[in-house]
Structure formats: C-alpha cells, structure tokens
Amino acid sequence: MLTIAMPKGRIFSEAVELLRKSGYKLPDEFDESRKLILTVPEENIRFILAKPMDVGTYVEHGVADVGIAGKDVMMEEERDVFEVLDLKISKCHLAVAGLPDTKMNDIAPKVATKYPNVASKYFREQGEQVEIIHLNGSIELAPLIGLADRIVDIVSTGRTLKENGLVEFEHIADITSRLIVNPVSYRMKDKPIDMLVERLAKTVEEGKEDSD
Incomplete structure (x- = not known):
C-alpha cells in the first residue's frame, strides 16, 4: 500500500481534484471526512492528513512514501x-511586506515570519542584517503593534495585506505545491510511485495546455 501525506486545507482540496482527474477513484465522503488517516483499499492507497509544515517530516522519516507539500515548506x-x-496547484508567492511609507530600522531591524530560515537567507543575500522574530500565526499583526518593521509571509490574492493596511515591498519566490518522495520508498515501491508521478504529470500538462 502506498502512503501519501497531504496537508489539510486549500492544498488538500486542489490535490484531491488533481488525483481524481488523474484517474484515482476517491470516494465522495473523502472531502468531508475529519479522520486523519483515510484508506482507499480499491486504489491500494492510504492518506495521512497533516499540518503543512509536517508533511516533509513524515516523508523524510518514511511513515509516508509520498507527500504533497508547498514549495514554501520545502x-x-x-x-x-x-x-x-511541480503540481502547479495552490499558486502564491513569498513576499516582504509592511506598513506603507515606512523604512526599516537602521539600528535593529526586525522581521516577523513563520519562515525564519527563508527570511534569514533572503536578507543575508541582500546584505542586510536583521533580527528574525518567529511567529506561528497572524503575522500581519507584527507591524501593526510595533513588533517588527517587516514581515515575510505567503501572499495569495493580497487581500489580507490590504485589509490590514499593509503593502508588499519585495517578491521573494513563486510558490506551488510539489510532489515529494522518500528516497528509500522510491527504491522499494518504484512501480506505484512511478505510476503516480506519470499520471499526475500528464494531468498537470493537460491543465497547462487548457490554460494556454
């Protein structure tokens, strides 16, 4: 049986649709279930529903053979x-944002984010030394309450930034969801994994042609 780790939320919905388009028969109740482990015996697949940041951990440690994870997490x-x-789903981007018409503090600039490694690397590459403040949610609050000069966060439509009076200053990277595989599983279960990759790649390519 192939075990696939998937994040709950938006990526899950889009990934399920992609799997169905690729010919995998997933029951209708699949979308509504609150279970964290879902088994589809007729496809010989088991799904683990996880928090987005945990998908890579499950795949790396081999409790899941395959995972669907955002490039931001990777x-x-x-x-x-x-x-x-590259599954080409859940498109968004990582950006630096903050209050309009404000400059970074010259003495001790602070950046709030739930992506401390990405943010540290980005500002280092820009030649800027900043203090990273690691937050887990409501990153937009940080500039509003004076906790940080800037934030690094995912931007999809830009609506959340706008509603909180923030603007985007710098574009860091485009983000989509990726199919990831455990190296050992790739050797041990190469046939079902290759089939999954092949079927999904075909669907992704067809979707790209339709959008063109």
Missing part, C-alpha cells in the same frame, strides 16, 4: 526527500 524545512514534480 524551502524552510530543507528535508532529505526527492522533489519529483
């Missing part, structure tokens, strides 16, 4: 896994 976590396919 950049932050740097897990020992194979990234085999």
